[in-house]
Amino acid sequence: MSSLTLIAVDLNKFNGSLPPNMFHTLPNLETLFIGGNQISGRIPASITNASGLRAFDVTVNKFIGQVPSLGKLKDLHLLGLSQNNLGSNSSNDLEFLKSLENCRKISAEIGNLVNLYLFTVEDNRFEGTIPDTFAKFQKLQVLELSGNRLSGNIPAFIGNLEVFSLFSLTKLLDLSGNSLSGSLPQEVGKLEYTEMLNFSENHLSGDIPGTIGECVSLEYLYLQGNSFHGVIPASLASLKGLQQLDLSRNRLSGSIPKGIQNISFLQYFNVSFNMLEGEVPTEGVFRNATEVAVTGNNNLCGGISKLNLPPCPLKGKKHEKHHDFKLIAAIVSVVSFLLILIIILTIYCMRKKNKTPSFESPTIGLMVKISYEDLYNGTDGFSTRNLIGSGNFGSVYLGSLESEDKVVAIKVLKLQKKGAHKSFIAECNALKNIRHRNLVKILTSCSSTDFKGQEFKALVFEYMKNGNLESWLHPSKEIAGPQNTLNLAQRLSIIIDVASAFHYLHHECEQPVIHCDLKPSNVLLDDSMVAH
Structure with a gap:
């Protein structure tokens, strides 16, 4: 056993744990592949005894705890730790990275050359900031830190990594699904050979740097689920090999650069739920409605007909005579004044007629009516991309309405379910006369028919951007979006909000309302973390 140099038992069904003294009996081991099993427990600290180890891959297992120091593994080329349960929810989870700067070979011909070219630790529970140790790994070609709980800024040195000296593997930088903040460094433009950049589902803000257009080998760019603002850089049109571009769920404004329609390889373009305006191009990827998503930008216009956007206004010519404007303005002013006067008199007469004041809140019947077509267009045809929740009697979609200049949540009733009609009527009756800051508005x-002539019923609510309490109390890697930890003050505030809502329902309503299904997944949080 002591002379063994390679162990490859990956993609099996082995379980149990590794013996603590395992590496004491394998001093000559160079390659260990045990990924794709069900091995649990901790990575043995005795790994440092296998000083000649070049490749260490334990991906897709059930390892837990902190990763031991790897500083004595001076020949290490490949390290794969992804899709485990590593980490201890502390800021020291990535301390083992500092030891990796010693993993090098000293050669008279080459000098001080760092060998590590692949590093993957995605879908674990690592916390803390991205350490500057990565600046030492100047052959690093694949860096995957996604699906953890990393915070802080993205360090600018990442743009200085010589990640392209090996061309045998797909080159990517994936920091998605963490809690990173700050701006995207301008140095990102130095990654001119990288094929995929994924910074999605973080808390990044600021402008998208125009230097990203210098990443000329880029094929996939994912920046969705952040707080980027400003305009979409026109330099993105320089990425001639780009295949997928997702900028959705940010705060981008301005227009869609027309140059993007000239990217011949682009197959997917998503800018949903931003604040974009102006005309949507009609060439290139914009010819196919299934490859483009622009929902949630209420000021966009034009584009192909299948996008269901309003036509762009024509640029009208100025009237030749200035006095025509004055005449029209005078007529409009007089008519407006008369209309306002009539409305005031009507309201006064109605109030005088009704001696008993009414304290009843506006009912659903008095709200703006909306058609099935409006809901269909506002959700991209009830696309699964906009599905944010599902229950016994209905599914909830993210959408936008022409009558409401904001993102909304649309609950579509599953009328084929027994009791769905009764649920719809009961919910309408309960909601029509209640109003409270901690109840979803x-x-x-x-209540209509769909395009097939089948009965259709839906309710439209305010959209709660921060999701439900369940996803904050028990975050899981399967749940998309940033996963933060609630502090004590936030937890107390949520408890008070929920108690306030139930006190109102039980004691202050004209007719008490019993909820019957209080659970964290039914408590929604808005932008300010106020519970509803």
Whole structure:
């Protein structure tokens, strides 16, 4: 056993744990591949005894705890730790990276050359900031830190990594699904050979740097689920090999650069739920509605007909005579004044007629009516990309309405379910006369037929951006979006909000309302972390 140099038992069903003294009996081991099993426990600290180890891959297992120091593994080329349960929810989880700067070979011909070219630790529970140790790994070609709980800024040195000296593997930088903040460094433009950049589902802000257009080998760019603002850089049109571009769920404004329609390889373009305006191009990727998503930008216009956007206004010519404007303005002013006067008199007469004041809140029947077509267009045809929740009696979609200049949540009833009609009527009756800051506000409803002539019923609510309490209390790697930890003050505030809502329902409503299904997944949080 002591002379063994390679162990490859990956993609099996082995379970149990590795013996603590395992590497004491394998001093000559160079390659260990045990990924794709069900091995649990900790990575033995005796790994430092296998000083000649070049490749260490334990991906897709059930390892837990902190990673031991790897500083004595001076020949290490490949390190794969992804899709485990490593980490201890502390800021020291990535301390083992500092030891990796000693993993090098000293050669008279080459000098001080760092050998590590692949590093993957995605889908674990690592916390803390990205250490500057990565600046030492100047052959690093694949860096995957996604699906952890990393915070802080993205260090600018990442752009200085010589990640392209090996061309045998797909080159990517994936920091998605963490809690990184700050801006995207301008140095990102130095990654001119990288094929995929994924910074999605973080808390990044600021402008998208124009230097990203210098990443000329880029094929996949994912920046969705952040707080980027400003305009979409026109330099993105320089990425001639780009195949997928996702900028959705940010705060981008301005227009869509027309140059993007000239990217011949682009197959997917998503800018949904931003604040974009102006005309949507009609060439290139914009010819196919299934490859483009622009929902949630209420000021966009034009584009192909299948996008269901309003036509762009024509640029009208100025009237030849200035006095025509004055005449029209005078007529409009007089008519407006008369209309306002009539409205005031009507309201006064109605109030005088009704001696008993009414304290009843606006009912659903008085709200703006909305058609099935409006809901269909506002959700991209009830696309699964916009599905944010599902229950016994209905599914909830993210969408936008022409009558509401904001993102909304649309609950579509599953009428084929027994009791769905009764649920719809009961929910309408319960919601029509209640109003409280900690109850989700209903905006309108729809009772109509769909394009197939089948009965259709839906309720439209305010959208709660921060999701439900369940995803904050028990975050999971399967849940998309940033996963933060609630502090004590936030937890107390949520408890008070929920108690306030239930006190109102039980004691202050004209007719008490019993909820019957209080659980964390039914408590929604808005932008300010106020519970509803």
